[in-house]
Amino acid sequence: MIGVIGVLVRRNIIIIFMSIELILNAVNINLVASSHQLQDMAGQVFVVFVIAVAAAEAAVGLGILIAFYRNKETVNIDEVQLMRW
Amino acid sequence: MDLIWLIPLLPGIGAAINGLFGIRFFSKRMAGVFAVSTMAGAFVLSANAFLQLLGTAERYHKVTVAHWIPPIPLETFNGIGSFEVPWAFVLDPLSGMMLLIVTGIGLLIHIYSIGYIEHEPRGGVARFFCYLNLFCFFMLTLVLGSNFLVMFVGWEGVGLCSYLLIGYWYRKQSASDAGKKAFITNRIGDWGFVMGVFLIYFTFGTLDFKEVAEAASQVPVETAAVGFGVVSAICLFLFVGATGKSAQVPLYVWLPDAMEGPTPVSALIHAATMVTAGVYMVCRNAVLFTHAPMVMEIVAVVGALTALMAATIALVQTDIKRVLAYSTVSQLGYMFLAAGVGAFGAAAFHLMTHAFFKALLFLGSGSVIHGMNEEQDMRQMGGLKLYMPVTFVTMLIGAIAIAGIPPFAGFFSKDLILARTFVHSPMLWVIGAVTAVMTAFYMFRLINMTFFGPYRGPDWEHRQDTSHAGDDDHGHAWHGPHESPQLMTVPLMLLSVGAVVAGFVGIPAALGGSDAIEHFLEPSFTVAGAPVAEAHHLSHAAEWGLMAFSVLLAIGGIWYAYRNYVQRPENSEQMAENWSGAHRVLTNKYYVDEAYDATVIRGTMTSANSLWTVDKRVVDGAVNGTGWTTIASSWVSHILDKYVVDGLINLVAWACGEASYLFRRAQTGLIQNYAFASLLGVFAFVTWFLFTR
Numbered sequence: 123m124i125g126v127i128g129v130l131v132r133r134n135i136i137i138i139f140m141s142i143e144l145i146l147n148a149v150n151i152n153l154v155a156s157s158h159q160l161q162d163m164a165g166q167v168f169v170v171f172v173i174a175v176a177a178a179e180a181a182v183g184l185g186i187l188i189a190f191y192r193n194k195e196t197v198n199i200d201e202v203q204l205m206r207w
Numbered sequence: 208m209d210l211i212w213l214i215p216l217l218p219g220i221g222a223a224i225n226g227l228f229g230i231r232f233f234s235k236r237m238a239g240v241f242a243v244s245t246m247a248g249a250f251v252l253s254a255n256a257f258l259q260l261l262g263t264a265e266r267y268h269k270v271t272v273a274h275w276i277p278p279i280p281l282e283t284f285n286g287i288g289s290f291e292v293p294w295a296f297v298l299d300p301l302s303g304m305m306l307l308i309v310t311g312i313g314l315l316i317h318i319y320s321i322g323y324i325e326h327e328p329r330g331g332v333a334r335f336f337c338y339l340n341l342f343c344f345f346m347l348t349l350v351l352g353s354n355f356l357v358m359f360v361g362w363e364g365v366g367l368c369s370y371l372l373i374g375y376w377y378r379k380q381s382a383s384d385a386g387k388k389a390f391i392t393n394r395i396g397d398w399g400f401v402m403g404v405f406l407i408y409f410t411f412g413t414l415d416f417k418e419v420a421e422a423a424s425q426v427p428v429e430t431a432a433v434g435f436g437v438v439s440a441i442c443l444f445l446f447v448g449a450t451g452k453s454a455q456v457p458l459y460v461w462l463p464d465a466m467e468g469p470t471p472v473s474a475l476i477h478a479a480t481m482v483t484a485g486v487y488m489v490c491r492n493a494v495l496f497t498h499a500p501m502v503m504e505i506v507a508v509v510g511a512l513t514a515l516m517a518a519t520i521a522l523v524q525t526d527i528k529r530v531l532a533y534s535t536v537s538q539l540g541y542m543f544l545a546a547g548v549g550a551f552g553a554a555a556f557h558l559m560t561h562a563f564f565k566a567l568l569f570l571g572s573g574s575v576i577h578g579m580n581e582e583q584d585m586r587q588m589g590g591l592k593l594y595m596p597v598t599f600v601t602m603l604i605g606a607i608a609i610a611g612i613p614p615f616a617g618f619f620s621k622d623l624i625l626a627r628t629f630v631h632s633p634m635l636w637v638i639g640a641v642t643a644v645m646t647a648f649y650m651f652r653l654i655n656m657t658f659f660g661p662y663r664g665p666d667w668e669h670r671q672d673t674s675h676a677g678d679d680d681h682g683h684a685w686h687g688p689h690e691s692p693q694l695m696t697v698p699l700m701l702l703s704v705g706a707v708v709a710g711f712v713g714i715p716a717a718l719g720g721s722d723a724i725e726h727f728l729e730p731s732f733t734v735a736g737a738p739v740a741e742a743h744h745l746s747h748a749a750e751w752g753l754m755a756f757s758v759l760l761a762i763g764g765i766w767y768a769y770r771n772y773v774q775r776p777e778n779s780e781q782m783a784e785n786w787s788g789a790h791r792v793l794t795n796k797y798y799v800d801e802a803y804d805a806t807v808i809r810g811t812m813t814s815a816n817s818l819w820t821v822d823k824r825v826v827d828g829a830v831n832g833t834g835w836t837t838i839a840s841s842w843v844s845h846i847l848d849k850y851v852v853d854g855l856i857n858l859v860a861w862a863c864g865e866a867s868y869l870f871r872r873a874q875t876g877l878i879q880n881y882a883f884a885s886l887l888g889v890f891a892f893v894t895w896f897l898f899t900r
Contacts, residue, residue, distance in 0.1 A: 126886065129882060130879055130882060130886070131879075138879075199878065199879065202877075
């Protein structure tokens with residue numbers, strides 16, 4: 123919940139990024155808890171996958187972030203309006 | 208005799224080389240010598256051919272050089288015929304005589320021209336000799352041609368050269384106008400000639416002179432009783448052609464104006480050779496003409512009228528060359544008079560003698576003009592016999608010859624014509640006799656005004672120092688009238704010999720001669736084997752009487768001129784005043800030029816102008832109207848395109864734009880808005896899912 127709100131309201135792209143990680147990790151905790159409750163190992167396996175994907179996503183996301191900062195000299199998401207009508 | 212094809216070719220080559228290279232590379236003297244040498248070659252060949260002709264019995268020799276026009280099936284009076292014209296030359300007594308005249312006198316005039324033209328710029332000299340040679344080429348083609356078409360090539364060619372040479376000083380407006388006048392007037396005559404040739408082919412199926420003559424001799428003579436038939440029509444058309452070329456009424460007006468050309472040109476083309484082409488053509492078709500007696504009457508009357516009219520004009524002209532020009536017209540009238548009364552031999556005889564003495568007179572006048580520093584007005588001359596004795600003596604011989612004093616050339620030929628005319632019609636003889644008096648008068652008026660009396664011309668430096676008179680150093684100050692260089696005087700002397708002796712070939716039987724020239728030329732005017740109409744001859748006594756009478760007339764004319772221009776010059780002015788009306792009419796040449804200007808030329812111009820107006824208003828109007836209509840209709844469709852078609856498209860686009868106004872607000876470009884929207888969507892779907900289950 124905190125992560126979703128962070129994504130939606132914060133302007134700093136780094137914060138948004140951290141919020142996305144929060145969301146993913148919340149999902150991971152949920153998956154581990156469910157897996158433990160239901161005595162099913164599939165959930166924990168899934169978490170491992172999610173962590174791997176999250177790592178890749180973080181790498182790519184940080185690359186985009188750096189490119190963006192070099193172009194715009196800012197990390198403010200409001201400045202990015204290229205797709206505006 | 209087989210080399211006669213070379214005779215026209217030599218001057219042709221001369222013209223080509225002088226024209227192509229001479230104008231650029233030849234010196235003045237070289238261009239002249241080159242042209243003279245080609246003429247000399249032609250003269251030698253002609254003389255040789257003529258002597259050979261005398262040796263043959265048949266006196267007819269035809270040389271086919273090339274098959275010019277291959278046989279073409281073409282309709283004639285008797286069904287389809289074969290139109291075939293060879294490029295062929297014919298040598299017979301008539302063409303032989305013309306050959307000698309053209310090459311002989313042409314040669315002398317070429318020599319004379321070297322002296323006459325030497326003050327022109329270098330290129331101009333070569334151009335002059337190029338034209339002169341080209342003229343000889345065409346004239347010899349005309350004379351030698353064995354059929355009408357070859358003759359026509361020469362006929363047109365001499366017209367062209369005449370135009371080029373009259374307009375030789377083309378920077379002078381009057382000269383180029385005179386050239387155009389000559390060319391256009393000749394065009395009218397040429398139309399007649401061409402129509403005659405068409406009609407000849409259509410009627411006889413051939414264009415060869417001999418074949419036409421043989422065919423024509425089979426046709427009945429179209430007397431007044433028979434009516435005006437096709438042969439008469441042919442002859443009338445041909446005679447129209449002859450009036451154009453030989454300057455007869457009503458087409459004579461170009462010849463006096465042609466005097467704008469250099470004097471050797473006037474002598475060669477407008478006195479000795481080209482203008483006699485019409486007479487030559489009529490003589491050449493003697494058989495045709497004798498079968499059309501009504502046209503013969505027309506020829507005789509036109510000839511007599513021309514002779515009289517031109518002689519009266521010549522009485523009062525003051526330009527030395529114009530007097531000679533009208534004299535030429537008048538003498539040509541004599542020739543047609545002779546041809547018209549059936550004396551073709553007399554016409555050809557007079558043609559020959561006239562060629563000698565008229566070329567002599569023209570060259571003499573050229574010498575006078577040359578010595579007087581381009582002065583042509585006789586009122587500015589006088590007393591020149593002291594300064595230019597050779598010119599004086601030779602011109603005097605020429606004048607005596609043309610006046611008809613025995614034993615000079617003009618006497619024999621003119622008396623032959625007058626005698627024949629007297630037999631035919633005493634009325635025409637009276638006209639001829641009156642013309643003879645006038646001829647004697649105006650010629651001696653010319654001689655007297657030019658060579659006798661006090662000098663009336665402009666003064667010059669060192670007037671007393673007459674030792675300079677013989678020098679020829681033009682380019683500096685004018686040193687007064689002077690004799691011309693030998694290049695000019697020698698041809699004059701040779702021609703004056705010709706003017707004395709040329710008549711001896713035709714001494715009439717009445718004077719113990721044998722009418723040699725007429726008998727010699729006879730084969731050219733008749734068809735072998737045809738019955739010869741026995742000419743009605745005068746008795747010798749009557750002929751003697753006529754001769755004595757015409758000599759008296761000539762002497763009377765000379766005496767009258769002497770009295771009024773040498774003894775009492777004031778008499779002539781008195782006369783001009785007493786007869787001022789007549790004098791004015793004659794000075795203005797009967798206002799013929801003005802009449803032509805008012806009728807023919809003005810008429811042509813008016814009709815051309817009205818046609819032009821029609822063109823401008825109607826034809827151009829239609830074109831412009833079409834153009835304007837196209838512009839208007841395209842404007843309409845332009846408006847339609849702009850407001851209707853484009854309007855519809857713009858309306859659609861505008862409507863789309865306006866309609867999308869609301870929706871585009873959603874496109875903020877901010878990712879968070881989009882994410883929020885998708886979150887809301889997720890909530891909505893989840894809610895919907897929960898409540899519906």
